[in-house]
Amino acid sequence: MNIGEIARRAGVSRSTVSYALSGKRPVSATTAQRINDVIAELGYRPNASARALAEGRTRTLSLVIPPASRRLTDVQLSFVAGVVEAAATHDLDVLLSPSGGDHDRSFERVVTGRRVDGVILMEILLDDPRVARLEQESLPFVTIGHVERPGTAPWVDVDYAELITRCVHHLADLGHRDVVLINRSDELVAAGYGPALRSSSGFLTAAEQRGLTAHTVCCADEPAAGLACFEEIRRRWPEVTAAVTINEAALPGLQRALRHAGLDVPRDFSITGVIASRLAEGFHPPLTAADVPAGDMAQLAVDFLVEQIANPGAAPRNALLQPAIALRSSTGARRH
Amino acid sequence: MNIGEIARRAGVSRSTVSYALSGKRPVSATTAQRINDVIAELGYRPNASARALAEGRTRTLSLVIPPASRRLTDVQLSFVAGVVEAAATHDLDVLLSPSGGDHDRSFERVVTGRRVDGVILMEILLDDPRVARLEQESLPFVTIGHVERPGTAPWVDVDYAELITRCVHHLADLGHRDVVLINRSDELVAAGYGPALRSSSGFLTAAEQRGLTAHTVCCADEPAAGLACFEEIRRRWPEVTAAVTINEAALPGLQRALRHAGLDVPRDFSITGVIASRLAEGFHPPLTAADVPAGDMAQLAVDFLVEQIANPGAAPRNALLQPAIALRSSTGARRH
């Protein structure tokens, strides 16, 4: 069922059908009625490829995700869900493209074949090669997370440095003197993953400012690593009474390690950090933590991108979110 | 950079460039070289929409997921990841389309606009309206899960009835006499969600066969519900000594409830079921369970679909997987 067939049956030209559907030029009420009848009868819907070719836009966004093999964290998942949802409000479809590892074929295909109108990058590195690639291709894009020197593209991020700083002050206020940061994995830090680096520097700066003794450890994104990591902390720095973390995947292991060590939270040990609210509430006891507002961020990212696509000349917008720390039950005064 | 520009600079016709790229007709070595040079210099890649229009296929699959608002379970996520991965091996892109609730605009857009070559449906109901819709549109599709009366489409599924039956036998062999099935949510059962219904009937049949007293409960897909659900079980049927479950999302709550009740697994209580291996291993102690081989299923689903697209006349293939129960440490003999 193509537009020519509709036109023939309605006894009009193809262009008239097109105008009747788009409303870009007036069409008499009677012909419009006739066309609509035929369309309703035959169940016509314009061919997306043909329309994309003619209009020069695909009404599709690409969401670039980390390679599927590495399991996505809770926050990442919320981004994906949020982006799909937000795109739907603009009547846009979402193409899922893994990147990194040997999956860059998908990324290249999407970028270079004009397959999408814009790209959403997540898991951004401080100096990310994909950003350069997209700029070179002059394809609109937005990043969730921001590069070291943001340039032409809009971005949305959580202010990790600030939030971690607040966590440290919170712990200092409760009397803690020896604290540790449980960061994301070694590899991510080495690769220049922004949140990990910004958290680390924010943590150390704030601790120094409050005169605390501070340690940082990297921890792979899985429960087993969280367990091992906490045992190492107990061994190396037994005086530590509170931890700050941005590593969601390690939480179950951390919880097991605490129980194993016979430590009660928050009586014997305090925990806080930046964590998806879903996980923070699932912890036992519920975590006092800054929730990453993934849904809001996704919506903002899509909005910024749509804006940039509509008006490529405009100055790129950005947002650095500072969600409040939700006081739950995982932090308490240091015991003497 | 379009094919005409390449042709002009290489001093050949557009068709020659096309043949040089596709290899569908011979091109002399010298002109091929010239064309390749020009392409390398200008970085040309064919426009995906134009190609799709001309070829009549989009090299894209649609993956229909439950509405993004409902959080995806671990198994569902593994499907998504697996499908993306499997599609990449065929050089296909994946369009993510939420369906259900008020998100059916996306589904309709994709189905009816010839936006994709095929569709992968997950979270299939026993009598699913989307299946009828796709059959009517004669768009190739595959289902993960199978409808009551599979017809024209290939499918892949786990044999829930059989696996649950094996779980019951396993528990009966260990001496348990009173068992309970912790199913998925009320709503899913009411909607006619296959795995929930097949698990339930398999469970009851097997229990009767072995002379066990069997109860079943529905439980929403979240930790809090798991906790409440287990407390209800203890209250209503304190004699129950073992549970079978297919509800992954409830596991953390279940675990908390067990600890809260002072029950040791497997000494005081046994747990088994059908669970993603990732979660089964993350449980404490690791769960004896049938792992849903989500990656394999996704790969099979994509392969079947690709086959069906290439050869629409062929009989649809299908696979009913029966992964072995992995013996871990969550089941033990009933104590007297």
Place this chain on the structure above:
DNA sequence: CGCACCACTCGAACCGGTTCGATGATGGTT
């Protein structure tokens, strides 16, 4: 009555590829 204007419709060109039939050059046979 004639003219300008408006509302509506049509045909043709275009988007950027693929594919088919035709054509010209080349070389080998008889």
Place this chain on the structure above:
DNA sequence: AACCATCATCGAACCGGTTCGAGTGGTGCG
């Protein structure tokens, strides 16, 4: 030298939409 097969290439048509400029007929107004 005439002929035919083969190979490489070209031009044109097509996929199914959108968009632009150019009619066409009817109306209001001077």
